[in-house]
Amino acid sequence: MNILPLKINNLSYSANDNEILKNINFSCAEPKVTIIAGNNGSGKSTLLKILHGLIKTPNNVIQWGNYFISEVKEKQSMVFQTPILLNRTVYDNLHYVAIKKNITEKNYIEKIMRKLNIKNISNINAKYISGGEKQKVSIAMSIIGNPKIIFLDEPTSQLDPVYKNEIESIIRNLSNNNIKIFMTSHDVSQIKRIGEEIIFLDNGRVIYQKCVKDFFSEEHCDLIKNYINYA
Numbered sequence: 001m002n003i004l005p006l007k008i009n010n011l012s013y014s015a016n017d018n019e020i021l022k023n024i025n026f027s028c029a030e031p032k033v034t035i036i037a038g039n040n041g042s043g044k045s046t047l048l049k050i051l052h053g054l055i056k057t058p059n060n061v062i063q064w065g066n067y068f069i070s071e072v073k074e075k076q077s078m079v080f081q082t083p084i085l086l087n088r089t090v091y092d093n094l095h096y097v098a099i100k101k102n103i104t105e106k107n108y109i110e111k112i113m114r115k116l117n118i119k120n121i122s123n124i125n126a127k128y129i130s131g132g133e134k135q136k137v138s139i140a141m142s143i144i145g146n147p148k149i150i151f152l153d154e155p156t157s158q159l160d161p162v163y164k165n166e167i168e169s170i171i172r173n174l175s176n177n178n179i180k181i182f183m184t185s186h187d188v189s190q191i192k193r194i195g196e197e198i199i200f201l202d203n204g205r206v207i208y209q210k211c212v213k214d215f216f217s218e219e220h221c222d223l224i225k226n227y228i229n230y231a
């Protein structure tokens with residue numbers, strides 16, 4: 001199932017009389033880490049939710065390869081900025097997702113926990129674990145069932161450097177295993193470290209889309225210049 005290229009055709013989206021996304025067109029052909037950047041309120045989270053099908057748009061606006069969102073939904077997962085976990089152990093949280101995805105393989109959850117280095121917190125109730133651990137558990141939940149695309153909404157914005165580093169290397173690893181990553185980030189040095197392609201939103205419009213290398217070497221308008229210098 002080839003779900004790339006992703007094509008967005010004239011995507012506009014309003015909610016409660018607020019025009020949040022305006023005439024967005026882009027195409028994303030490669031399984032790289034694509035960063036969605038932009039100031040607060042520029043529409044990043046809304047765009048991720050639309051790509052993941054949590055906010056509905058007409059069928060022909062978003063195409064994943066030859067498929068509509070509804071046909072690739074099972075191949076996608078999303079990690080929210082504030083992790084949503086059940087009031088149960090870390091193991092049970094993972095088990096819950098595995099059951100929902102009909103995964104019966106023995107030791108599957110152990111394998112996932114080893115991958116994310118969270119075996120040590122397996123039996124702790126998720127409400128007691130730290131922010132960084134919660135984020136890792138959310139990522140662990142998101143990779144259950146081998147998705148082809150993962151959306152991450154500012155996955156490290158509240159984390160200290162040690163967790164940031166660990167989560168960045170997890171993301172890099174996923175990407176190296178051919179999982180397409182879309183993530184929003186506010187952190188310019190993080191964009192430099194793990195981003196490969198960047199889409200920059202301003203007030204609901206795409207004002208820049210290119211590889212990250214070019215983003216950091218080209219001349220920009222004041223808005224992007226300020227973002228790079230002061231974000």
Ligand SMILES: Nc1ncnc2c1ncn2[C@@H]1O[C@H](COP(=O)(O)OP(=O)(O)O)[C@@H](O)[C@H]1O
Pocket residue numbers: 015016018020038039040041042043044045046047
């Ligand atoms: N349901 C909604 N109704 C009206 N306005 C909304 C709604 N959801 C988001 N917005 C507004 O849309 C803009 C973009 O939001 P969001 O996608 O969360 O931006 P970002 O993630 O870039 O900070 C913000 O100004 C926000 O207040």
Ligand SMILES: [Mg+2]
Pocket residue numbers: 044045046153184
């Ligand atoms: Mg957001």
